[in-house]
Amino acid sequence: MKTALLMGTLTALLLGAAGVLGLYIGGSPVPYLTIALVLAIVINFVAYYKSDQIVLKMYKARVVDESEQPELHRIVRELTTSVGMPMPKIAIVPSENPNAFATGRNEENAVVAVTEGAMSLLEREELKGVLGHELAHILNKDMFISTMAAVIAGVIGYLGQLGWWITIMGGGGRDRQGGGIGIIGFILLLVFIPLAATIIRMAISRDREFGADRRGSEITQQPDMLARALLKLQSVSSKRPMKNGSRATSSLFIVNPFKRESLLSLLSTHPPTEKRIERLNELALEMGRSPVSYQAYQ
Structure with missing residues (x-):
């Protein structure tokens, strides 16, 4: 529900930015509203089908089969079987940074990527907690939601830049409708609306992380292992x-x-680790498991 409200607010900001741009220029906001919607639809369409390939290539991630990473496949298969979801592809990222992510437009086209750093740092049950978190992102359709939020925020930023260039070229409502609307429109387009969009996009990201922590822990039944891994x-x-x-x-x-x-x-982009551990510890106690000390890993 929280994410739905945030996405609705983000969409309203997009429409508002287009409307302000129209008023700032001095004409009807309809053409700019149309441009904003078309841009959002086109970019979302491309991102929906190509974002996984782009991200994997960006991080030089290599999809591996079971013969190369048998234990990793075994853990993922154990988790996916428990929730009845398709087995995603598994990729290894050649980086010492210990991390993991999920990408793909849906459950049938998902990829779970783990860095070499995470593979060497985490114990089996901790790694299982991380993989449960990433599978939760897939089940929650977080990649699609995050992509939409990023695209809408990006289009809002583009409209702000367009207003800036119109000002440089000598246009703007200051000439047609008086100084007040021009100045207010300029500030709204260039500063407040893009900033508000960024804040909302980050709030969506943090909300989805909390959600994946909880659902991932429900999949593994080991919130304490995810807490240890996060620390x-x-x-x-x-x-x-x-x-x-x-x-x-x-x-x-x-x-x-x-x-x-x-x-x-x-x-x-992420909730404070302390807050994530606090929530995971509450869930651990509900499941009859021991909480994890944040200070022990500092």
Whole structure:
């Protein structure tokens, strides 16, 4: 429900940005609204079918068969069988950064990727917790939702840049409708609407992470193992940041692979690790398992 409300707000911002652009220029907002919707639809269509290939190529991930990674396949098969979902492809990312992500447009075309760093760092049950989290992302259709949010926020940013270029070229409502609407429209387009879109997109990302933590733990029945894995991943990841790829994809990973989370939590792609551990510990107690100490891994 929270994600649905955030997506609705993000869509409203897109429509608002198009409307403001029309008023700023001095004409009807309808053409710009049409442009925004067409852009969002086209980019979403391309991302829906090609994003998995793009991400795997970006991180040089290699799909491996069972003969190469028998234990990894065994764990994933055990988990997918327990929830009745298709077996995803499994890929290895050649990076010391300990991490994992899931990609693909649906359950039938999903890929779960694990870095070499995670394979060497985590114990079997901890790795199982991470894989359960990634399978939860697939079941929750988080890749599709995150892609939509990123595309809508990107189109809003594009409309803001368009307003900037119109201003440079001498256009804008200041000439046609007075200084007030021009200045207000400029500020809304260039600053407030794109910033609000970014904040909402990050909120969606954090909400989906909490959801995947919970559902993944329900799949494995071991929230404490996921908590232990998160603490290890966060601790080591900050010391071995990802050397290639794009920061724009950081929300795909189970922990941010590039740097510590932003001090401004509204702009963080992931919830604070402490909060994730706190929720996982509550779930562990509900399941009759032992909570994990955050300080023990600092």
